[in-house]
Amino acid sequence: MTSDSRTLVLVPTYNELASLRSIVARIRASVPKADVLIIDDASPDGTGALADSLAATDARVGVLHRPGKQGLGAAYLAGFRHAITDDYHVVVEIDADGSHNPADLPSMLDLVDEGADLVIGSRWVPGGSVHNWPAARRLISRTGNLYSRLMLRSRIRDITAGYRAYRVPVLASLDLNGVSSQGYCFQVELAWTIEKRGFRVVEHPITFVERTEGTSKMHLGIVTEALWRVTYWGVRDRISLRSTRRSSADRDAGAGR
Ligand SMILES: Nc1nc2c(ncn2[C@@H]2O[C@H](COP(=O)(O)OP(=O)(O)OP(=O)(O)O)[C@@H](O)[C@H]2O)c(=O)[nH]1
Ligand SMILES: [Mg+2]
Numbered sequence: 001m002t003s004d005s006r007t008l009v010l011v012p013t014y015n016e017l018a019s020l021r022s023i024v025a026r027i028r029a030s031v032p033k034a035d036v037l038i039i040d041d042a043s044p045d046g047t048g049a050l051a052d053s054l055a056a057t058d059a060r061v062g063v064l065h066r067p068g069k070q071g072l073g074a075a076y077l078a079g080f081r082h083a084i085t086d087d088y089h090v091v092v093e094i095d096a097d098g099s100h101n102p103a104d105l106p107s108m109l110d111l112v113d114e115g116a117d118l119v120i121g122s123r124w125v126p127g128g129s130v131h132n133w134p135a136a137r138r139l140i141s142r143t144g145n146l147y148s149r150l151m152l153r154s155r156i157r158d159i160t161a162g163y164r165a166y167r168v169p170v171l172a173s174l175d176l177n178g179v180s181s182q183g184y185c186f187q188v189e190l191a192w193t194i195e196k197r198g199f200r201v202v203e204h205p206i207t208f209v210e211r212t213e214g215t216s217k218m219h220l221g222i223v224t225e226a227l228w229r230v231t232y233w234g235v236r237d238r239i240s241l242r243s244t245r246r247s248s249a250d251r252d253a254g255a256g257r
Contacts, residue, residue, distance in 0.1 A: 004031035004109055006089040007165075010079035011038045012072055015045045016096040018213035023096050024054050024061060030102040031109065032060075034092070037082060039064045039075040072162075072217075073186030077176055084172045091171065093164045097211035100163040104206050108165045117170045117199035118191065120156065121163030127205030128158070137210075144184065144226060151234030152192050157203055159191050160184040160226070170199050183222030185229050192233075 009027050013020060020038070027036055038051040040063060051063040064078060076093060083091040090112050094100045104121055111119045122128045124145055130138060141160065148159050164187075174193060181189045195201050 004106070005033040006087075007031065007034040007092065007109060008079070008083045008086070008088040008090070009034050009036045009092040009094060009105075010076060010083075011036060011094060011096050012075040012079070013038055013040045013043060013047045013051065013096045014069055014217055015043045015047060016214050017043070017045045017047050017050060019098050019211070020047055020050055020096055021054065023094070023098055023102070026102040027094065027105070028058065028060065031105045034060070034105075035088075036061045037064055037079055038062070038096075039066065039079050041066045041069040041075060071182040071186075073179065073182040076186065077179060080166075080171050080176060083168050088168050091166050091168050093162055093166075095162055095211075097214055099208050099211055101207065101209070104163070104204065105165075108163075108204050111202050111204060112165050112167055115200060116165075116202040117167045118194050118201045119165040120158055120161050120191065120201065120203045121206035121208075122158035122161055122203035123206060123208045124157040125203045125205050128203075128207070129205075130208045130210075132210035133208075140223065144223070148188055148192075148226075148230050151230050152188075152237075154192055154195055156191055156195060156201060159188050162187055163206060163208075164191075166194075170194060173197075181225060181229055183218070183225060185222070185226040188226060188230060 011023065024036060040048040040051050042048060042065065048065055055061045055063050064082065066075065066078065080091060090109060092105065100121060108119045108121060123130050124142065144160055145158060148154060149156065179189055191201065
């Protein structure tokens, strides 16, 4: 049984006029009891106006207009605050470009019902796949995930994935004001923080389909942000682990004297 009630599906948009109507219809069909919040950063192509018209004809659809493009991370943080304030049980992240199939949502929500704190729609676990990605894009994703896993000592296979369901009280327990990364790195930071806190992270295999409409907002800055932040966190954790070990060894030696 899927409890899609008290679920808020966040759909961040920047210039997604071509795909927004279809993705919202597919989400509504897949999880009819869930609410949908479109978070638009003043898209110049009129996505915000389309979002308003979708909301005007469907009480389960709402729109959060933001004054300008501030990045995916900032858009999602605004959506999370909304989910916390309005007392939702589960909050979902999904791209507006059709890369994530809303038909996966009932299974992902079932996993939350069964006890997962974070469910990641994963391309890189058995059963998961990617359609229509050039070899270079696959390589970036696979290498970035492997590097993050090793640096952060994480068990998550697709830590950069943007298709997710979070248990809202878990998000509420985090210091969201302290989350500062933006693109893929925003996803890495949140998943890693949740995993480190000992919450239950489950990966659900999905087929990711490259967008066929609109243009990607991915750029080199997003990749370099992830690279330097993951490196910084990994090195910082190793240094603090080493100094913790050293001070407990000193303490033990002192006690043995
Ligand atoms: N509100 C808001 N949404 C954004 C922003 N940047 C990206 N998005 C949305 O975030 C989702 C993911 O962005 P994409 O451009 O598809 O990025 P991607 O999926 O990493 O890259 P591709 O695989 O090339 O499509 C889409 O729904 C975008 O419209 C932003 O600054 N603000
Ligand atoms: Mg995309």
